[in-house]
Amino acid sequence: MLQSIITQFMSGFSVVAILVIAALGLAIIFGVAGVINMAHGELIMVGAYTAAIVGKLGGNTFIAIPVAFVVVGFLGLIIERGIIQWIYDRPLETLLATWGVGIILQVVMKLIFGPELYYVGAPKILEGGFRMIGRLPFPWYRLFLIVVAILLLALVFYVIFRTNLGLKVRAVRRNRAISGCLGIDTARIDMTIFAFGSGLAGIAGAVLAPIKSVSTTMGFPYAVDSYMVLVLGGVGSLWGVLTGAALIGEAETILSFIFNNVIGRLLVFLFIVIIIRIVPRGIFGYYERR
């Protein structure tokens, strides 16, 4: 029993990685631009379809990642310029508008690609797995997900804390009016951030495509999970993303193993509500835009 829980704990790491990958783009958009992006799941879905097309054309996941970043990032740019830029001052209503965007994206993808499921294979070198302490083999692709999660986190940390753009982003997040007075084009920062976050969602879709069948409705659960990660970890903090994902991922894996999937999710939800009750801004949250 103990050994199998340890095994579950290990495989929980890949769930944590999936959560981090899915939530990073949202953390950027929600935490910095203050937009409640309900189309996040659909952006992930578009990324997954991009990966499916790249796969059909003979590419693999490694090629799909940059392609999905560009495609979905551009899509995010269009959404921002077309809709979001008018409603930054009404956060709750961005939720409704982006939900509408999500519906439209779903239907358009269904019209283009049809209702059937797509399957994307993992790259050749990542097939198979290795044996861990337990009896279950640990697939290479899961390890790859963990590596991708770490790299993406590092990338976002680098962009936010070590580049000129990141400096401006942090300034705008801290005080929009003053940043504007100091000559930062805040609208442009918002636009860039939205496109960057969308691009990250595209990467998430491309990376997650091989572990899940690609369909138009695949995104929504990821979006909800991402929001739970952010709510638990604290909006606007990258450490919050990591902490939230780690807590939710591990708790869900182990509780699902002990009870069942649904009870596991229910318990995790109650756990999140209790934590939120104690620290209303999330574990690492210290700031909320009103």
Add this chain to the structure above:
Amino acid sequence: MPELVVGDHKATETPALRSAGRAERRRYRAPPFVPLWALIGIAAAVALIGTYPYYGSNAYVLSLLGKFLCFAIFALSIDLIWGFAGILSLGQAVYFGIGAYFVALSLKINYALTHPTRYGGKFPDFMEWNGLTELPHFMTPLISTPFAVFCALSVPTLLGLLFGVITFKRHIYGVYCAVITLAESLILQEIIIEYQAYTGGFNGITDYSNFAGPGFLWFILAVVVVFLLIARALTHSRVGTVLKSIRDNDVRAEFMGYNVANYRIFVFCVSAFMAAAAGALYAAWVGIVSFLDAGPVFSIEGVIWTAVGGRGTLIGPFIGTFLVKGAEFFLSGALASWWQIIVGGLFIFVVLVLRDGIVGSIGNWIRKRKRGTTLHQLIEESDQKAHDRQLEWRPGGPPPTDEPVR
């Protein structure tokens, strides 16, 4: 000043203005509890819908009418918390769904008592398919339908109370509230699907004797009218005034000494009760309940009906529901998946252009013709003036005055 925050008449009775001179009060005539045009409109609508079985012959339209009325109550419950108190809940379907499932289960159990399953069991067929041999003991009280109705109404209300105490007391609202309620309804949906032996799972609960008839339609109409009156009384009173001030600026309301959390919890419970009643009526009328009726998509659909009709107005949810659902009925067959694109576009359109919904926009238009300004302009103006007064203030000077601006 309070008059501006609420844009309503009863504000003359708030303590701050109670001491104002009598002449001031006499000049102001409060509008009636139910305006004449609303009375006539509601009476006409009730008569038109209620007598449909006598002049119309289409049974499908009849069933749709009852269904739409239940949806409209559901939208009204969303409007109460979103339009009047500024709480956006994406999990309102949780209360609707729980109410519906209690009633549906009870009706199904009673139906099974008189209509044995194929193997002669006197309990719901979906339980038999899932390997149960008799009615689970914890469900036996549901044989009594009145008890089931009581549960259908009280359990969601208590759940709403619990949710309110957990979140609003800790100042969790806005985005956090929306996300948590969304997850709540997603999980309820998963629970319903997983425990199919007790809930009917993916297929939902079907095949029980429902009350689709003129009599029950009148009953639904009566409930609609009662709820409208309750909602009017609630939003027309001092409580409603405070709720609207919380919606417009919760921090200011808090500083004025109101217990914002308690007001929020109260209105959330009322709203949960209404949603549950809508669910109970829906289950009894339609005769089929599925996990979709408790899911996030249905919740957000309710939000969009409210938004289209006009949030912050009591008639809006009804108009929005009948328009959107009616259009869906007429168009979704012909347009197939293009209808979904229209729905998506509707979300964006309502947020970008039609901010106050249909009823709200008409109200703005009338107000503009009468007084030359809209409510939004008035509120913005008053905020600006308050802000200016604060800026003008210097240490040692007189405190910023709070005289009425209009």
